[in-house]
Amino acid sequence: MAHNPYLPYPVIIRKITVENEARDIKTFELVFRNQADREAFAFRCGQFAELSVLGAGECPIGIASSPMDEDLLQFTVKRAGVVTGVLHSCEEGAAMGVRGPYGNGFPMELLEGSNVVIVAGGFAFTTLRSLINYILHPENRARFGELTVIYGARSPGELIYKYDLDAWGQRDDVKLHVTVDAGDERWTGLVGYVPTILKEAAPSSENAVAVVCGPPIMIKFSLPVLEELGFPPDRVLNSLEMRMKCGIGKCGRCNIGEKHVCKDGPVFTLEQLQKLPSEY
């Protein structure tokens, strides 16, 4: 019989990185205790997993590392509820579980050969960071066109993946626009909301695909800008979040209309979302 989908693979937390000044966003680097599980967990950019903390429960979290980094499995988690609260109190070396990968992931057939415009706000950056590192990998870079990244946070201290932002900033094949809602005395970068910076950067929609992830208010004001720039709804991608339990389309709570975010999503084109009820 096939693997029981409710059983988590046992993993160890190899490394924990505190991502922000408020210390409520951490990146957990996991290693599988069994080699066979690691192979079974082959994932694509944009997929998610159920993180399992015995005694606390499970929570669905997007995969933040790139599938090109074979020995790396990272999840960036904001402390928000019961499970993430316990997870945040875990230390390196602790045992936990992971099951998945789940969801459709980003449509590479659409992204390959296109210019890619990433529009991200806050800590919803995680699966987009996976996508950026995937595109920038030497084996993949030639299959994608121009890469533009517009990423914003409330304040400089709330920007996550600063080490990646630094590395990407060194490259000449990424147009990187990092912005904050409000700077501080040391901040020398862009100041302004993501939709504003998107408008100023005005990436061309020609042969381009936009990928938008962030708080609802950022998405709400970014979509009209993308429309103005000429991005058609079938070339704008969103990754949705929803309360989930099973991750495999059985438990019945993450549906939007007839679609389940867990297995039909979490990535949808704007065109698909426009046809669904606005219940998310």
Added chain:
Amino acid sequence: MSNWTLDKSDIAAFLSDLGKEYRVFAPVRRNDLVSFEPLDSGEEADLGSGNSDVPPKQVFFPRSETLFTYEGGEVTAVPLEEESRLIFGIRPCDAAGLVVLDQVFNSDDYQDPYYTRRRENTVVIGLGCDRPVSTCFCTAVGGGPFAVEGLDLLLTDLGDRYLVEAVTERGQALAEGNSFLREAVEEDERLKAEIVARAEQAVSGPSTEGLKAKLDVMYDDPFWAEVHQKCLGCATCTYLCPTCHCFDIVDESTRGGGRRVRNWDSCQFTLFTLHASGHNPRPSGQERMRQRVMHKFRYFVDNFEMVACVGCGRCVSKCPVNLDIREVIEAIEAS
């Protein structure tokens, strides 16, 4: 497929005999509630009380079920059930409900091992409804009081005996070797035809023709703001629904260990869709009532080409405020 008869006076012995080979589940009356329970003896079965208060879905999808146990950080899977089981006296509506649950739990992409194993291991013997009650509406949603979908054998009450009809090879095989069964005669089948005709006439219900097309364009209709008003959000309708399958997964810890459990849950509860951020895509009764109706009669049809309602009427008869799904359907049809 063949037909037999089974004397009513032999029922208890028949069930006790099956109990040697199968774990037999049948309707049992306890504390004035009828539900499907495992039998210790054939005498316990209550076949004269109409349909059970609690649907037999719990025989396949228990209210609460351990997915695995854990101790000291190590997970131990709960072995899947190996025993041969038999459910006796399930009504055609509830058997059709199993076919609905099959779509979800035994879908092409992910099979639920717990449910699927129980379905594989369980023979399903149905009892046709010769006396449908006023809340029955199976015929309005594609079923009937003697429909055979989901059954291996169908029984019809002929007074002093049951007519036993094989629906599947599995049912045929069980009946063929059974010493309590006698070959049926033409008179038995003629009697059944009369009973079926009478029963079908006794069932009524709203027309559901065109319901899906109406719902396809009704998401933003003010109708939902009205129709949910008297709903208490108690979720009785979903717990007692033979097709509702929503569940929660929680950890129950004891000293040093515990178990991960799935429990029935309901789309009628506020917490069902509440995000950790505080955002809730279905914040009020209006959205939740709409979800229940839309899921059964629109979304499920989109995904599986069948409605997720079998017309058993439990949500009608057990609702504390008489919110009648048939009236909801009629109102949608009339809109």
